[in-house]
Ligand SMILES: [Fe+2]
């Protein structure tokens with residue numbers, strides 16, 4: 001974590017959303033030039049892992065939008081109401097772009113659209129059993145995980161080296177916008193009477209389920225594509241996740257902050273970080 005992302009000490013934590021910081025961008029990433037099957041360092045494990053995330057986003061983001069919408073009528077802060085609109089627009093654009101990417105991945109042999117359908121079914125099953133409040137709490141938890149992964153992506157550009165530029169640029173754009181709207185679901189949840197106790201309970205379940213399912217789906221995708229990584233490629237993937245600068249290793253500390261009694265997503269101030277990266281994706285904006 002660099003200095004721009006240091007959390008404030010608990011006693012001083014009074015971070016807030018900054019008005020007007022959510023920018024809705026319409027993008028056009030050309031996926032037509034993604035023709036190589038293993039478009040991430042020629043490594044099928046790494047490629048399948050990102051393909052699973054891409055397959056997970058469309059149904060996941062629809063769930064986020066709906067769970068926030070259920071509470072919109074209880075929100076009185078006009079700025080938060082504006083931010084809900086922008087959050088919804090950003091997530092809807094993410095869904096569109098990932099659906100386009102997933103179409104391409106499916107054509108290449110990675111069953112990203114099958115992942116979309118599986119996640120959709122899993123969410124429908126969960127929704128039938130959980131209250132609207134619990135669904136919003138799950139969104140808050142997953143938005144925190146997404147935001148700290150986004151921070152990781154933007155602070156570790158080396159990890160994206162060797163990824164097809166169209167996919168890499170989509171990831172950068174998505175990361176920027178996840179950081180921009182990371183507090184919206186949290187503020188809706190807290191301002192409408194949500195409890196920290198429920199957030200913590202649901203986060204404990206998600207912390208086990210999300211990585212386990214993502215890993216299992218990665219293995220499924222490799223089998224479905226009949227694409228087995230070599231031992232060296234598998235090791236490279238593990239290094240990317242659990243190595244010294246690996247994703248899981250690096251997000252542990254910001255992840256734990258979520259359990260603090262006065263935690264707010266803006267405690268991790270990433271404004272300088274996204275200012276730096278915005279320029280990189282400007283040329284894909286339409
Ligand atoms: Fe998103």
Ligand SMILES: [Fe+2]
Nearest residue numbers: 091143146178
């Ligand atoms: Fe999000």
